[in-house]
Amino acid sequence: MMVDEAIRFLSKIPPFQFLEDALLRQVAGSLALEFYPKGTVILQQDGTVSDALRIVKKGVVKISLRPKGGGDEVVIDYREPGETFGLVSLMGKRQKTTIVAVQDTICYLLPKERFNELLGTNPTIMEYLLQFHLTKYADMTSREIQGKSLFLGSSDHVLFTTQVGEICTRTAATVEKTATVREAAQRMVDEKQSAVIVLDEKGIPAGIVTDTDLRKKVVAKGHPVDSPITTIMSAFVVTVEDKDHCFEVILKMLQHNIHHVAVTRDGVLQGVITNHDFMLLQGRSPLAFSEDIEQQKTIEALAPVSGKLLNIIGVLLREGARAANIIRIISELNDRIVRKVLEIVEAELGPPPVPFCWLALGSEGRKEQTFRTDQDNAIIYADCETPELAAAAAGYFTMLAGRVRDGLIQCGFEACPANYMASNPEWCQPLSTWLRYFSNWVSEPTPEAVLKSLIFFDFRPLYGDESLARSLRDHLNLEVPDHASFLGFLANMLVKNRPPIGFFGTVVVERGGEHKDELNLKIKGIAPLVDIARLFALEKGVRVSSTLERIKALRASHTIVSEYADELEYAFEFITILRIHNQFRQLEAGKPIDNFINLETLSNLEKQTLKNAFRVILKVQELVMERYKAFII
Amino acid sequence: MGFLDWFLGREAPPGGAQPTAALVSGTRYVVVDTELTGLDPRKDDIVSIGALRMSGGRLEIGGSFYELVRPSATLDGKSIVIHGITPTQVAGKPPIDSVLAAFTGYCGNDVLVGHCLSIDLSFLNREARRLFGGPLHNPVVDTLSIYGWLRNRQAGHPIFSSPLNGLRLYDMAKGFGISCEGAHDALADAFITAQLFQRFIPILEGFGIRDLDDLLRIGNPGMQGENLFSPGGRANF
Numbered sequence: 001m002m003v004d005e006a007i008r009f010l011s012k013i014p015p016f017q018f019l020e021d022a023l024l025r026q027v028a029g030s031l032a033l034e035f036y037p038k039g040t041v042i043l044q045q046d047g048t049v050s051d052a053l054r055i056v057k058k059g060v061v062k063i064s065l066r067p068k069g070g071g072d073e074v075v076i077d078y079r080e081p082g083e084t085f086g087l088v089s090l091m092g093k094r095q096k097t098t099i100v101a102v103q104d105t106i107c108y109l110l111p112k113e114r115f116n117e118l119l120g121t122n123p124t125i126m127e128y129l130l131q132f133h134l135t136k137y138a139d140m141t142s143r144e145i146q147g148k149s150l151f152l153g154s155s156d157h158v159l160f161t162t163q164v165g166e167i168c169t170r171t172a173a174t175v176e177k178t179a180t181v182r183e184a185a186q187r188m189v190d191e192k193q194s195a196v197i198v199l200d201e202k203g204i205p206a207g208i209v210t211d212t213d214l215r216k217k218v219v220a221k222g223h224p225v226d227s228p229i230t231t232i233m234s235a236f237v238v239t240v241e242d243k244d245h246c247f248e249v250i251l252k253m254l255q256h257n258i259h260h261v262a263v264t265r266d267g268v269l270q271g272v273i274t275n276h277d278f279m280l281l282q283g284r285s286p287l288a289f290s291e292d293i294e295q296q297k298t299i300e301a302l303a304p305v306s307g308k309l310l311n312i313i314g315v316l317l318r319e320g321a322r323a324a325n326i327i328r329i330i331s332e333l334n335d336r337i338v339r340k341v342l343e344i345v346e347a348e349l350g351p352p353p354v355p356f357c358w359l360a361l362g363s364e365g366r367k368e369q370t371f372r373t374d375q376d377n378a379i380i381y382a383d384c385e386t387p388e389l390a391a392a393a394a395g396y397f398t399m400l401a402g403r404v405r406d407g408l409i410q411c412g413f414e415a416c417p418a419n420y421m422a423s424n425p426e427w428c429q430p431l432s433t434w435l436r437y438f439s440n441w442v443s444e445p446t447p448e449a450v451l452k453s454l455i456f457f458d459f460r461p462l463y464g465d466e467s468l469a470r471s472l473r474d475h476l477n478l479e480v481p482d483h484a485s486f487l488g489f490l491a492n493m494l495v496k497n498r499p500p501i502g503f504f505g506t507v508v509v510e511r512g513g514e515h516k517d518e519l520n521l522k523i524k525g526i527a528p529l530v531d532i533a534r535l536f537a538l539e540k541g542v543r544v545s546s547t548l549e550r551i552k553a554l555r556a557s558h559t560i561v562s563e564y565a566d567e568l569e570y571a572f573e574f575i576t577i578l579r580i581h582n583q584f585r586q587l588e589a590g591k592p593i594d595n596f597i598n599l600e601t602l603s604n605l606e607k608q609t610l611k612n613a614f615r616v617i618l619k620v621q622e623l624v625m626e627r628y629k630a631f632i633i
Numbered sequence: 634m635g636f637l638d639w640f641l642g643r644e645a646p647p648g649g650a651q652p653t654a655a656l657v658s659g660t661r662y663v664v665v666d667t668e669l670t671g672l673d674p675r676k677d678d679i680v681s682i683g684a685l686r687m688s689g690g691r692l693e694i695g696g697s698f699y700e701l702v703r704p705s706a707t708l709d710g711k712s713i714v715i716h717g718i719t720p721t722q723v724a725g726k727p728p729i730d731s732v733l734a735a736f737t738g739y740c741g742n743d744v745l746v747g748h749c750l751s752i753d754l755s756f757l758n759r760e761a762r763r764l765f766g767g768p769l770h771n772p773v774v775d776t777l778s779i780y781g782w783l784r785n786r787q788a789g790h791p792i793f794s795s796p797l798n799g800l801r802l803y804d805m806a807k808g809f810g811i812s813c814e815g816a817h818d819a820l821a822d823a824f825i826t827a828q829l830f831q832r833f834i835p836i837l838e839g840f841g842i843r844d845l846d847d848l849l850r851i852g853n854p855g856m857q858g859e860n861l862f863s864p865g866g867r868a869n870f
Contacts, residue, residue: 001815002685002694002824029695032688035831058810104810109691 003028006108009057013082015128016055027118032109033057036101043089043099050086050095052109053129057081059105065097078102087129090115164249164273165242166311168263172197172272175229177206181218182225184209195260195272198233205269207233210260237262242270249273293336299344299407306337306411313371314584326580331367334413335360335462338377341407342463345400352400353392355465356381361420365458366530367546370580371593374414375405376455378427380434380468393430401428420455431468435475442479445489453486457534460545477541487539488631494531495621495632499614500524507599507611515596521582522595525575525610528617529568532624536561547572560623564616571613578606655845657834658689662774663698663739664746664827666819667753668718670704674755678704679729680718682736683819685827686743690834692827698739699820701726717817733760740771744845748802748826750775751854772845774852776826779833780805782851788836805829 006028010016016024032052036042036059043050045065056079063077063085076097079085089095090112110118118125173193175184177200184196188211200206209232217223217232239262240249249261259275296302313330342358362376363369379397384390401422409415422428429437438456441449457476461469480486500508500519509517519525533550536542542553551568554561561568582597599607625632665684671677685697701718703726736757747753750773758768777800784793792808802825803813811828815821842848850856 001699001818001820002697006694031694033692033694033828033831034690035828035835037832037835040835108694 002033006031009108010055013055015125018125018128019122023122027110027114030111030114032111034107034109036061036105036107038101038104040101040105041098042101042107043086043095043097045095045098047095049093050089050112052086052111053084053090053115054086054107054109055082055084057106057108059101059103059107061085061105062100062102063097064100073098084129163242164240164244164246164263165265165270167246167277168242168271168273172262172269174199174269177201177228177230179229180226181214181223181229181232184229185214185225193272194274196229197237197262197269197272198229199269203269205237205239205262206230207235208237208260208262209233212259239264239269240273241265293333293340296340297344299341299410302337302340302344302407303410303412309333309337309412310371310587313580314588327368327370327576330369331364334364334369337411338404338408338413339463341404341411342400345403345407348403349396349400352381353389353396354382354384355468356397357461357465357468358404358422358463359459359469360462361459362455363458365460365545367460368526368530368576370576371583371587374416375408376416376420377422377462378420378456378459379422380429380431380472382465382468383430383432390430394425394428397422397428398425431471434472438472438476439479442476442483442486445483445486450486450489450493453490454531454534457538458545473543476538477543480538480541485631487535488628490531490535490538491624491628492631494528494535495625497523497528497531498621499528499617501611501614501618507607507614509599510596517600518596518598520595521575521579521597525613525617526572526579528621529572529575532568532617532620535624560620560627564620567616568620571616574609574613578602578610656689656843657837657845657848658843660689660845661743662687662746662830663743663771664823664830665740665750665753666747666823666826667756668819669752669756672752674759677756678702679732679756679760680704680723681819682732683821683823684736684739685820685823687746687827687830690831692831697820697823698736699818700732700735702729702732703727704729729760730764733757733764737761737765737769740769742771744772744774744849745769746774746776746826746830746852747854748776748822748829749854750777754854772849773854774830774848775854775856776829776833776852778852778854778856779830779837779848781856783833783836783840786840788840790836802826802829 003025007024010019010024010028016027019027034054042054042061058081061079063079064073065076066073085099089097171191173187173191173196175187175196175198177198179187179198184198188194188196195208195210197205198207198209207230209229213232213234218225223232238253238258242263242265253259253261253275261273263270263273292305292308293302296305309330313326338358338360346352357380359365359378359380360376361378363373364376379401381393381397384393405415405421405423415421420427438453441453441456445453459469459472507519509519530547533547533554536554536558537544537550540554540557542550544550544553548569551561551565551572555565556562578597579595583593583595586593599610602610663684663686665682667679667683668681669677669679679702681699681701683697683699686693701723703723705728745754754769754773761767761769780793780800787793790808792805795804795808802822806813806825806829809829809832811825811832813825837848837851842851
């Protein structure tokens with residue numbers, strides 16, 4: 001009777017409705033029923049994990065989490081009758097969310113043991129459940145990211161988008177079948193692996209030995225260590241192809257109750273993946289990533305971590321995060337890598353003879369990097385009182401800048417082709433020299449000086465003594481108002497870069513050449529907005545360097561910005577997201593990354609929005625022309 | 634805390650660090666209902682036993698117990714109206730002797746829970762004495778006694794302030810939104826009782842009742858009347 005009622009209920013909801021009658025009856029018979037009065041905390045974040053999959057029969061539950069390191073509780077989802085919860089918890093070691101009954105709620109409980117059996121016998125059913133839970137979880141989280149927490153990565157989604165080959169960095173430790181237990185253990189120690197694959201004469205995996213085997217079969221049993229490894233190996237190696245998606249591999253691990261799986265490419269052993277790797281993958285939120293950066297002690301170890309940044313951006317894009325958040329996260333993480341490299345190099349070289357400050361310049365200075373851009377940086381160090389000290393400082397910082405440049409190259413930041421880098425002695429100077437540079441550029445705005453100012457005036461302190469950077473910013477803000485002609489130059493230059501809107505209001509594309517029919521989003525879209533924000537920021541002595549921050553800071557004080565702030569911000573965000581998406585597509589397709597976009601690939605709405613963005617630029621450019629008409633040639 | 638629980642690692646092993654007091658939430662229960670030919674233990678008989686298991690507040694959907702019994706007395710028209718069981722239905726069924734043996738096996742040492750349990754117990758114990766020489770040894774809890782105790786303490790649910798003449802199991806269940814539709818046999822009523830007990834557990838917790846000993850005291854079937862109608866009680870009678 002109770003079983004029949006459960007069957008009737010289950011037969012109306014996916015995925016249980018797809019089960020055969022006999023199996024459905026079995027499942028129904030294994031259920032339990034619980035009642036939670038309104039307000040009951042069913043599962044508590046960081047508390048005990050769930051021992052059952054719960055199916056809401058009546059009522060509603062709320063799923064929420066409190067971000068690590070504090071912050072407001074974020075509601076991730078509500079679950080209603082017919083929906084399930086607690087799946088992620090069932091598979092994990094730690095309860096990640098808090099689940100509360102918001103009404104009197106009745107749930108059916110599918111016990112963990114029964115769930116695991118189903119997992120083995122009905123992978124398609126379970127796949128549905130996994131999809132439902134993980135994508136729903138991820139989607140809701142990303143929606144929350146937009147509104148609330150910057151660093152709240154949703155990590156489970158990546159299980160469906162990541163191929164196991166991408167995260168299998170671990171090469172397998174292998175031994176021949178003839179090896180002894182001791183030799184195999186030694187190989188595991190040497191290669192810092194928790195498992196070793198035993199190969200037969202033909203080099204094909206014949207078995208696997210894990211730490212657990214050594215503990216249970218050798219140490220606990222007093223098994224002789226000079227006996228052949230084949231006496232303790234598990235003769236069955238579970239293998240997956242590198243193209244398999246991670247969640248399929250997790251399913252296999254659950255099915256076989258194992259922690260090590262061999263990864264092959266076209267049948268050839270590539271490496272071993274462990275449940276630990278998946279924990280790292282699931283922790284591939286920006287926050288976990290930054291923790292990963294912090295833990296590294298050498299550039300060699302940092303470089304592969306840095307390489308994972310692209311994946312993070314991919315995740316954020318797929319989850320629909322806002323452009324402003326994406327570029328902030330990218331710069332935040334890039335900053336941490338740069339700081340880490342500096343920390344490592346400084347530790348190698350010993351303390352500097354005088355204080356210094358590492359500056360990020362250009363797009364890095366504006367925190368507007370998209371995909372890995374080249375290095376733009378400089379060093380200011382404190383003025384030295386004696387020639388000896390000056391010589392020592394020059395020597396030290398040349399060494400430091402050179403090593404940091406190389407370290408950054410190792411981490412994937414290409415060298416700047418125009419050599420705007422601290423490793424160029426011209427851009428590794430004491431404060432007094434920098435003050436002179438800036439004064440010269442402002443007072444004698446030659447085209448070359450203006451070009452440099454565009455890159456250098458967007459500077460931002462990244463590491464070291466920030467007071468040096470502050471002194472430089474103070475100096476610049478004092479100099480600019482005395483040199484109206486400099487601002488005039490900037491204004492003149494920016495109005496020359498007209499938005500590509502034709503006479504009939506159509507967007508004008510390249511007429512020929514390599515990028516025929518395409519549009520350069522960086523030059524035609526981003527640059528004018530960046531230039532406008534920079535000009536206005538210099539007018540008002542605004543200290544922040546990013547375009548959106550500048551617009552925000554100018555909202556109250558700048559007449560043009562106060563009128564067009566919303567439109568400018570929106571235009572900037574929209575073109576940025578178009579650019580990032582375009583680049584990510586190029587990257588995924590294995591094409592070189594550039595800033596060109598083919599308008600035909602855009603939807604009508606996107607085209608219209610782009611056109612509107614250009615109109616805003618045009619409008620503001622006209623106002624700039626009006627304001628600086630004495631300087632406009 | 635059956636052996637299976639221990640074996641599956643759900644509870645501390647016997648002889649290990651046992652909790653000093655058994656908890657309501659950690660106890661295994663068998664919720665039971667019987668159907669009778671009448672209410673007089675001297676001449677009436679059990680016609681069916683329905684039961685299911687609970688582990689704390691967790692009600693097990695499968696593995697319930699339901700047996701029809703061939704009564705020694707013939708079924709008369711009056712009782713057929715009540716339970717709807719006809720003589721032909723029970724004709725081929727086992728006698729109470731084998732059903733009770735199966736039932737006591739099903740119960741093991743679990744706590745028995747029932748609504749107005751004293752009546753069921755008087756019949757079950759009569760048969761147990763006859764068959765095994767003594768009454769059932771299981772601890773017992775009566776949901777009606779719990780109801781009375783909660784009513785006296787003005788528990789914050791409308792059902793605890795409704796008129797006392799609406800004290801039938803179904804009325805109480807409906808008050809908690811528990812479905813009472815469908816056929817009413819001993820198992821269906823045991824299921825309704827179990828869900829009622831499930832609602833009572835968190836309410837009792839609100840009054841600080843977490844230890845099994847306290848539950849057994851409050852749920853004592855003999856306390857039914859006292860809980861409901863004690864002079865200090867607030868029953869509006």
